[in-house]
Amino acid sequence: MNGSIKVILVDDHAVVRAGFRMLLSTDDTIDVIAEAERGEQACQLYLEKQPDVMVLDLSLPGIGGLESIRRICSRDSNAKILVFSVHDEAVYVNRAMESGAKGYITKHAHPNILVTAIQKIAQGETYIEQGLMKYEGASPGSGWESRETDYQTIIDSLSAREFDVFLLLAKGLTAHKIADELCLGYKTIANYGTQIRSKLKVSTVAELAHIAIILGIMKQ
Structure with a gap:
């Protein structure tokens, strides 16, 4: 794609957003154009700013992250949303991807993974952090x-x-x-x-x- 990747950061903690912004500012292919702290605000900003990628936490006040993804993707089927969450359980990944997200990484991942995920998703690919889809259930025969x-x-x-x-x-x-x-x-x-x-x-x-x-x- 031509030019820098326009990104909106969505997280309800200002300090966390500041950290993301600082990290992403070290890469000249990415430009953070706006920030949001609530689901409703994220939906509105997406329509106004039309980012290339939205980086979104799931634990948001208001309508929440999953509903935000669903609403944005229902209005724009080409929306590119990367979930960046503390949750690493498969059910969260499945829910997010089923709602329309194009990628999922955790906040425990190496910082470089965030940059890589944004770049991959901006290019039209999907990106799920390695190991996230593994599931360890209860032992067989337990009912x-x-x-x-x-x-x-x-x-x-x-x-x-x-x-x-x-x-x-x-x-x-x-x-x-x-x-x-x-x-x-x-x-x-x-x-x-x-x-x-x-x-x-x-x-x-x-x-x-x-x-x-x-x-x-x-x-x-």
């Missing part, structure tokens, strides 16, 4: 296989926001803390929690955590 199929089907049917709430509940966060993190009302989160437990036919947070673990979404 996990049949439960996994049922649970996985239900988890796959959750909306992007329901999925976010499910993960935070499974990690032990209270509804009040989740409401603060996602910038949503407490009653909204409580309703999501009720819906999720009903769909999975469980009643406790411990059961949600157990499901997340046997699906490989969360580590023990």
